[in-house]
Amino acid sequence: MGYFAVKAARNFSRNLLVNGICVATIAIAVFIFSATLLLFLNASAVVEHAARGNRLIVYLRDTALPVDVERVMLALRAQSEVESVEYTSKDRALADFKRSLGPAAGLLEGLEMNPLPASVDVTLKPSAGGLRAVEALAGRVSAMDGVESANYGREVFERLERFMRFLHRLGIGVAVLMVLAVIFIVANTIRLNIYSRREEIEVQQLVGAGGWFIRAPFLMEGAMQGLLGGLLAEMLLLAAYAVVAGAGRSLVTPFGEIRSQFLSPAALAGFAAASTVLGGLGSWLSLGKHIKKFIPQ
Amino acid sequence: MIQLFHVYKTYERDTPALVDVSVTVERGEFVFLAGQSGAGKSTLLRLLYAAEQPTAGQILVNNVNIARLGSAGVSAMRREIGVVFQDFRLIPWYTIYDNVALAIEVAGRGRGMIRGRVLAWLEHVGLAHKFRAYPRQLSGGEQQRVAIARAMVIDPILVLADEPTGNLDPEITMDVIALFHEVNARGTTVVFATHDRSILQSHHKRIITLAKGRVME
Numbered sequence: 483m484g485y486f487a488v489k490a491a492r493n494f495s496r497n498l499l500v501n502g503i504c505v506a507t508i509a510i511a512v513f514i515f516s517a518t519l520l521l522f523l524n525a526s527a528v529v530e531h532a533a534r535g536n537r538l539i540v541y542l543r544d545t546a547l548p549v550d551v552e553r554v555m556l557a558l559r560a561q562s563e564v565e566s567v568e569y570t571s572k573d574r575a576l577a578d579f580k581r582s583l584g585p586a587a588g589l590l591e592g593l594e595m596n597p598l599p600a601s602v603d604v605t606l607k608p609s610a611g612g613l614r615a616v617e618a619l620a621g622r623v624s625a626m627d628g629v630e631s632a633n634y635g636r637e638v639f640e641r642l643e644r645f646m647r648f649l650h651r652l653g654i655g656v657a658v659l660m661v662l663a664v665i666f667i668v669a670n671t672i673r674l675n676i677y678s679r680r681e682e683i684e685v686q687q688l689v690g691a692g693g694w695f696i697r698a699p700f701l702m703e704g705a706m707q708g709l710l711g712g713l714l715a716e717m718l719l720l721a722a723y724a725v726v727a728g729a730g731r732s733l734v735t736p737f738g739e740i741r742s743q744f745l746s747p748a749a750l751a752g753f754a755a756a757s758t759v760l761g762g763l764g765s766w767l768s769l770g771k772h773i774k775k776f777i778p779q
Numbered sequence: 780m781i782q783l784f785h786v787y788k789t790y791e792r793d794t795p796a797l798v799d800v801s802v803t804v805e806r807g808e809f810v811f812l813a814g815q816s817g818a819g820k821s822t823l824l825r826l827l828y829a830a831e832q833p834t835a836g837q838i839l840v841n842n843v844n845i846a847r848l849g850s851a852g853v854s855a856m857r858r859e860i861g862v863v864f865q866d867f868r869l870i871p872w873y874t875i876y877d878n879v880a881l882a883i884e885v886a887g888r889g890r891g892m893i894r895g896r897v898l899a900w901l902e903h904v905g906l907a908h909k910f911r912a913y914p915r916q917l918s919g920g921e922q923q924r925v926a927i928a929r930a931m932v933i934d935p936i937l938v939l940a941d942e943p944t945g946n947l948d949p950e951i952t953m954d955v956i957a958l959f960h961e962v963n964a965r966g967t968t969v970v971f972a973t974h975d976r977s978i979l980q981s982h983h984k985r986i987i988t989l990a991k992g993r994v995m996e
Contacts, residue, residue: 485884496872682870688828689929690857691885693850 490702497675501707504671508711511663512757513718515656516745520719522649524727524742529646531740532639533613536565536606540623541599541630544572550628554602557626561619563610568603572596599630613639661760664711668704668764676700676772683773697773701765708761712754720744780806780937780968781827786836788822788992796822798992800836804970806936809963811979812972814989820972823989824939827970828862829853841936858886861930861938861967865945867922869914869929875901876910879929886933900928904958920951927958931967938962940971944978956982 494501540558542551551569558567570578575598580587604623606615613634620632676683686696727742745753781804788797797819804810812820825831826838829845838845840856848856861882869878879897901907904924906917914922923943930938940959944952956971956978963969973979979986988995 681868682873685868685870686881686885687854688857688862688868689882689885689933690854690859691881692854695885 486698486702489699490706493675493679493699494703494706497678500671500674501703504667504707505710505714507667508664508708508757508761509714509718511660511667512712512715512753515653515660516715516719516753517722518649518653518656519749520723520745522646522653523745524740525642525646525649527740527743529639529642532635532642536608536610536612536616538604538606538616538620538623538632538634540602540604540632542601543628543630544599546600546628550626551600551602554623554626554628558602558604558623563606563615563619564604565607566605568605570601570603572598572600575599575601664708664757664760665764665767668707668761669768671707672700672704672765672768673772675703676768697769700769700773701762704765704768705758705762708764709754709758711761712757715757716750716753780804780808780841781970782837782839783823783826784837786826786838787834788819788826788831789834795992797826797833797989800989800992800994802987802994804968806968807963807966809960809969809984810971811982811984811986812970812989813974813979813986814972815974818974818989819992820974820989821941822992824862824941824970824972827937827939828857828860854885858933859936861927861933861935863923863926863930863938863940863943865942867914867919867926869922869925871914873913874910875906875912875914875917875925878914878925879932882929882933896932897928900932901925903931904928919946920948920954923947923951923955924958927955927962931962935967937968937970940969942972942974944973944975949977952978 540554542554546554555567555569558564573596576590576596579598580590583589604619606619610616616634617636620634623629623632683696723742723744781802783800783802786797786800787795789795800819800823812823814820822831826833827840827845829848832846841859843852843856845853845856870881873881876897879900880893883893883896898907898910901910904927906921906924906928909917909921914925917925923946926943938959943959944955947955952975959969959971960982
């Protein structure tokens with residue numbers, strides 16, 4: 483085995499340009515797939531977080547009387563799933579908004595009236611049941627006197643869910659393409675290598691080499707191309723992740739902050755292994771088709 | 780060692796390459812296979828190392844009917860036979876050492892044993908000091924000596940040489956033929972194909988002459 487591995491490594495370095503292009507192309511294919519998976523993983527975390535949602539903002543009408551506000555507050559506090567209720571007046575909403583604008587707050591100085599509504603920020607208990615409980619409470623609260631609307635990020639959540647379904651389909655499509663691409667690229671490169679080494683194959687046969695002795699270095703070369711392509715793709719992905727998301731940085735979402743995550747070591751190992759196996763498979767297919775021209779059956 | 784019984788070989792849409800060839804070569808014998816170009820010498824040798832199958836007839840090499848060998852059997856048989864060609868058939872991107880070692884590596888022998896034998900044979904053909912060189916760095920005579928070392932390193936029972944001196948000048952030709960005599964003196968059977976009359980006249984060995992595919996012994 484070691485003998486064939488050394489032989490495969492030598493052959494790889496002898497045709498460095500062709501093999502290098504092959505590895506780079508595999509890396510691109512694997513990178514596209516693993517990047518899609520990474521995106522899916524982080525989007526899933528957002529959806530999961532959103533599905534565990536426990537916040538509801540009840541916007542009050544400007545015409546709501548203090549007694550209406552008090553009634554709404556009491557009604558909310560009476561709900562078994564509600565953990566806390568916090569009232570934000572129109573004035574405080576404007577002050578918070580100005581603070582969030584920072585230096586641009588001057589833009590609001592020309593306002594003749596406060597356009598922001600008063601609101602009640604409701605936090606549900608963790609055991610309440612997530613987004614369904616929030617949705618049910620929002621439905622009940624919306625019907626109350628003095629309530630304009632109850633917002634819990636439903637539209638964003640639905641959009642995110644649609645995006646996830648799209649990503650899922652995209653992931654499957656990209657996976658199929660990646661598998662075909664790696665097999666095709668390796669098979670083609672090995673075909674070129676078989677032809678460029680036909681003298682060697684002929685001499686090997688002449689001195690009594692068996693089929694396995696001739697095929698093994700090509701198989702290992704294909705697997706090596708797959709492995710190197712997979713590892714290169716993972717390095718590219720890590721670099722891209724560090725630039726775009728930043729290792730461990732939080733993602734700001736409508737549902738709060740979520741810590742960004744990279745692929746697990748097991749997934750990375752799986753990618754490298756899959757890429758290696760696909761490389762070997764591509765080589766095996768190519769050998770089956772082309773080496774027969776040199777090896778009498 | 781070699782027995783051919785009424786062997787015929789015909790290529791598609793061509794005149795017969797061998798016609799009713801029946802020949803016997805004894806174990807340890809040195810035989811010249813003579814004849815003009817196209818007489819069928821190379822075809823006969825190709826049949827002996829099973830690069831081709833006869834159209835008709837039987838061929839026994841070391842008491843094995845080679846027509847009945849599968850691909851694994853052919854490989855096993857070739858690991859006991861050394862073959863030397865006019866064009867050397869060395870692998871250009873292998874070093875001299877690797878070219879010779881290949882013949883033993885295919886048998887899966889240990890690395891230490893391989894190294895010892897390869898260097899001993901390179902020493903024997905006077906090229907041990909060039910074991911790291913590549914074939915293109917050697918002269919034609921040196922390349923042929925490497926090819927002989929590759930054929931001999933496996934301790935073959937039979938050596939088939941197809942015009943091994945065809946590309947060499949007379950002085951080197953004598954050196955190369957002397958190597959084949961040495962090999963034969965160790966007990967290895969040698970079949971040496973040549974069309975060079977001066978070689979045939981200067982070495983008193985049995986000659987099997989082929990003309991238009993027929994034996995004219």
